[in-house]
Amino acid sequence: MSRRGFLGVAFAAAVSASATPLPAGAVRSTARRGDGKHFVLIHGAWHGAWCGYKIVTGLEEVGQRATALDLPSGGIDGSPPDTVTLEAQADRVIAFLDSLSEPVVLVGHSAGGAVISRRARRRSRSSST
Numbered sequence: 001m002s003r004r005g006f007l008g009v010a011f012a013a014a015v016s017a018s019a020t021p022l023p024a025g026a027v028r029s030t031a032r033r034g035d036g037k038h039f040v041l042i043h044g045a046w047h048g049a050w051c052g053y054k055i056v057t058g059l060e061e062v063g064q065r066a067t068a069l070d071l072p073s074g075g076i077d078g079s080p081p082d083t084v085t086l087e088a089q090a091d092r093v094i095a096f097l098d099s100l101s102e103p104v105v106l107v108g109h110s111a112g113g114a115v116i117s118r119r120a121r122r123r124s125r126s127s128s129t
Contacts, residue, residue, distance in 0.1 A: 036064035037105050042093060043068070044110025048075020051109070069096055071115065090118040 039059055041052040049068035059066040071089045072079040079088075093115060097104065108116040 036062075038065040038067070038100070038102055040093075040096070040104045040106050041066065041068040042106060042108040042112035042115050043071065043074055044108075044112050046074075047109070048077070050075055067096070069093065071112075086114060086118050089115045090122060093119045094122065 036059075039055075041049070041055060043049060043051050049070045052066075052068035056066040056068050069092065070077045071084075071092055073081045073084045093106075097119075106116045106119070108114075
């Protein structure tokens with residue numbers, strides 16, 4: 001799927017999404033429906049997985065799978081902020097991706113783009129960015 005195609009799906013999803021907040025937890029993942037892609041959303045600085053709830057809901061409504069991760073010290077993750085590095089954030093993404101058996105589409109917002117880029121430099125297996 002092209003970036004333009006993803007943004008079109010994401011926009012449509014955001015417009016049609018309900019305002020139900022994410023449940024408490026560091027990761028939101030849903031069961032796979034159909035042959036949709038699996039989108040992994042990486043939040044930006046001073047955000048958390050919660051900021052992607054409308055996108056997650058909208059993608060699910062159109063048959064896609066979506067997971068929003070909390071990076072270290074982001075969202076409800078309790079890591080002390082002074083211990084967080086770009087490496088620690090990339091490690092969180094890599095650990096999640098290693099738990100999957102399917103390719104994913106990584107989507108980074110703001111500083112989440114740097115995390116994805118760092119992850120790509122360290123490991124390019126099983127995803128498209």
